[in-house]
Amino acid sequence: MEPRTYRTPSGQVIAYDQGAQVAEWRIGDTPVIWASRQSDYAEGQPIRGGVPVCWPWFGPGRSGDLQPNHGFARVAPWRLVGDESVDGESVRLMWELTDLDVRSRGGVDHFPHRFTAHLEVVVTGSATLSLTVRNDDSHPFDYEAALHTYLHVGDIRQIRLSGLDGASYWDKVLLSQATQHGELVFTGETDRVHTSAGSVVVHDPVLQRAITIDKAGSPTTVVWNPWAEKAAAMDDFGDQEWTEMVCVEAAAVGDDAVTLEPGAEHTLSTMVTVISTNAS
Template sequence: MEARTHRTGTGTVRAHDQGAQLTEWRVGGVPVIWVSALARYAEGQPIRGGVPVCWPWFGPGRSGDLSPAHGFARTAPWRLVDEVVDDAGVRLAWELSSADTAGRSGTERFPHTFRARVEVRVTDRATVSLTVRNEDSAAFDYEAALHTYLHVGDIRRVRLTGLDGAHYFDKVLRAGATQHGDLVCTGETDRVHTSDGPVAVHDPVLGRTLTVEKASSPHTVVWNPWAEKAAAMEDFGDREWTEMVCVEAAAVGDGAVRLEPGAEHTLSTTVRVGPLHGS
C-alpha cells in the first residue's frame, strides 16, 4: 500500500493513496491525528484512524443495508495527481472516477458517472476536502463524511464545545435529543449533531485545544467506541479508546447532497492546534 511521508515546519505528515487518506499529522512530535497501533495497512482493508473518506454513503447508508460500510471510496486506490512540498507546507491531491471503481464491491449500489477529488493541505493546520462532480446525465444523491480521528490525552477528561443547543440523533440509544452545554463523553458515544459550526476539543492532559472547522457540512458526528466495543475490534487496541475522539464533518441522512448534472460539491474540514482555553 503506497504511503507518502513528508516533513513540515512543525512536524510530520503521512498519507496513503488507498482511500486518499491522511494517516498522520504530528506537531512538535505529538500526534494530532490518531491512528491505532493495530491498524491494518492492507489492500482493500480500511485503515483504523486518520481521516477516512466516507462516500458515497455513511455507515450502512440511509437504507440501512449498503455495504461496504461507509462506502467504497475509503478502500479504493485513488490516483495521486498533485504532490507539492515547500516552505508553505504539504499539498496532496488524488482523484477517483466511476471508471476507476468499475466492478468494485458496492459500486452496483451507486451506478452513476462521477469524478471525485480529495485534497490534503497541511501548514500550521490541516485541511482535508472532498469534491464530487456529477458527470452523469441525471441528478444523484450521496452521503459523505470526513471521519477525522483526533488524538487526545484521555477522553474521560476532554470537553467539546460548540454543540450547545444542537439537536442530535444518538445512534447508541436510537433516540433524538438536544445538546445542553459542553459535551463530555462518559460511555460509548455515536451522535449525529445537526450543526455546521466549529467544535473545540479541550484537552487538559495534553494541554491544548483542537478546533475543528467545517464547510458545506450540515452535520457533526462525534464518536468514541468506549471500552467494550473497542475490545471487540480486531484493529483497535483494548485501551486505545481513551486516546481518541472522532469529530467529523458530514452531510448524511436528511442532509445528504443532491447533485445535478455538471454540478459539484465540496465538503471540507480543518483542524487547528491551539493552547488550552476555557477549561
C-alpha cells in the same frame, strides 16, 4: 500499501493512495490526527484512524444494509494527481477518483452514476481536507459524505467539546433523538449525528491544548468514541486505545445528504487547528 511521508514546519504527515487517506499528522512527537497501532495497513482493508473518506454513503447507508461500510471510496485506490509539497515547509496533495476507476469494486452497484471526486489535503500550521464531488451524469444523484477525522486526546474522560450547544442529534447508541445542552463530555460509548454546521472545539486539559474543527459544506457533525467494550471487540483497535481518541467529523449524512444536478459539484471540507493552552 506504501506510505507517503512528508515533513511539515512543525511535524510530519503520513498519507496513503488507498482511500486518499491522511493516516497521521503530528506536531513534534504528539499526534493530532490519530491512528491505531493495531491497524493492518493492508490493501483493500480500512485504515483504523487518520481521516477516512466516507463516500458515497455513511456507515451502512440510509437503507441500513449497504456494503462496504462507509462506502467504496474508503478503500478504493485513488490516483495522486497533484503533489506541490515542499518538504519541511508545506504539504499540498490532490487525489482523484472517477466512476471508471471503481467499475469492478464491490458496492458500486449501489451507486451506478458517473462522477469525479477530488480529495485535497493542505497542511501548514493547520490541516485542511476538502472532498469535491462533481456529477458527470445526465441525471441528478444524491450521496452521503463524511471526513471521518480521528483526533488524538490525552484522555477521553477528561476532554470537553464546545460548539454543539443547542444542536439536535440522533443518538445511535440509544436510538433516540435529543438536544445537546452545554458542552459535550464523555462517560460511555458515544455515537451521535448532530445537526450542526458550526465549528467544534476539543478542550484537552491533559495535553494542554485545544483542537478547533472548522467546517464548510457540512450540515452535520458526527462525534464518536467506542469506549471500552466495543474497542475490545475490534481486531484493529487496541483494547485501551479508546482513551486516546475522539472522532469529530465534518459530514453531510441522513436527511442532510447532498443532491447534485448534472454538471454540479459540492465541496465538503474540514480544517483542524491546534492551539496550546499551556500558560507557561
